[in-house]
Amino acid sequence: MSVRTAVPAAMRLSWLVLLALMIGEFVTDLPGPGWATTFLPAMVVLALMVATTTLQARAAAPRGEPRPPVEVEPPVTGRWSALNSPADKVPSHGTHGYGQTYAIDIVADPETAEGEAPARPAFRPLWPLFRRNSAFPAFGAPLLAMADATVVTASDGQRDHLSRNSLPGLVYLMFVESSVRSILGAHRVIGNHVVLDLGDGTYAVYAHVRRGSLRVKAGDTVRAGQPIGSVGNSGNSSEPHLHVHLMDSPDLDDARGVPFTWRGVGVPANGETFTVDAAGARIAKARPGDVGGAG
Template identity: 65%
Template sequence: MNRRVRTAALVGRLRPGLYGLVVLLVLVDTAVDLLDSTAGPAAGVPGGVLLAAAVLALSAEALRWYLGREGHRGPEPAPTEVAPPVTGRWHALNSPADKVPSHGTRAYGQAYAIDIVHEPEDRPRPAFGWWPLVRRNGDFPAFGEPVLAVADATVVRARDGRRDHLSRNSYPALLPFFAEASARDLAGPGAIVGNHLVLDLGDGTYALYAHLKRGSITVREGERVRAGQVVARVGNTGNSTEPHLHFQLMDAADLHTARGLPFTWRGVGVPGNGETFTA
């Protein structure tokens, strides 16, 4: 691991603590003012300390952006062919077939990530609109759908303790969703991807499945899996507006240091934004 990658990983792990320190200092300062209004400004947290903490947190943010930009220069790698992670009729969103990085960022190995939602012909997916504000996950056909290993692989990470939250697929829910997303980003990649699974496909290639259903992962770390094996089920955890599968290939299992790798699904290719496909 080179110095840039080590530095990026360190900065990524320090971010939650730095922002947490700023929030803690502000809360302490506010509490002192409320509890003892006669003590005067000097009794609270010194302004210089607050400023220093804020500058440190913002500097870490700028350094993280710079390291991420510098670390992804050069030609795009060739795609790796793997089997589709689902079966049936699905719809693609945020696809690398239309732009890279597909999700607007290369952080957490997401450069070539794709989101897919289940679109069976006999059960329409709820439309995005004004009402209802939120929906239960069972209203979406993707929720609980099986997720498959895309190749023979070894499980290197399995996390499924986070709860599945209600959907955010309405216009009024977007503003709180974006605020929530910012908080999740500060908390680190685990809060973004929610329940997730990482498979080691060999040759320095790893597959990430994100937003999985709580308690649905059927494999353990260190276990070998076969292509096509059911390894989990689609959920709605982490930074997700509705039940869907987020899939990506990357060059490391650690999301703090991973760089995205392009993929192509055998028999499907890379479906573009808005494209419906059958696997």
């Protein structure tokens, strides 16, 4: 086992020991001074967390000049808006971890008649704290293979939680839920997901997939444009949306990001919409509005 895999494993074990000691302090009088049963284990956990973050960031950081963008098909149809786009910032999500240097989030943004409220619920400061996933037009939207590929990983057993698109919900997501998910590992951060081997050392990951929606399993081959699952709200996600990125390894803990461009669309910037239909794809500026966090 390498140092980069051993340290995260030690961190998770230390968390379990710390929680057991904390419970023990409430249930019984543990032998020894308090600093030895609570403070010292907490410092060990903190040191291992810092070491884990440092090792993961170092492993995922780009080396040398970035590869030319890989052109693939858009993974959805209909009208969508882009969030956290690499067209505006790299790394797009503020970290190179999990190979997401060039990751992008997209939310369904269907056209509405003049005078009608947008189909996608807006971010609210206080109320409602949470919304059901069915309130969002992205939930259940088909996901399409971006290229002819082989399925490496297909996992869709995690639940789709309620949205976190209010200020208290977003604070909870960022400072509580995301921390716990990070400790549990990449699969809890990206939620239900599928990883495709596109060939030439390039892999695509679709994150936050809807529970039970995957139509493929590891080892299957797919064709570009083939439905492979549905958009969900699992993992570290503020609302139903698709997080997708290309990387150079199927192992999220070992991958580096690979730039992409969608055929006929390019890389939409934050706040831009793009529409994909049977006739092809086009891109246009989105109307002004808030776009929330996604994740």
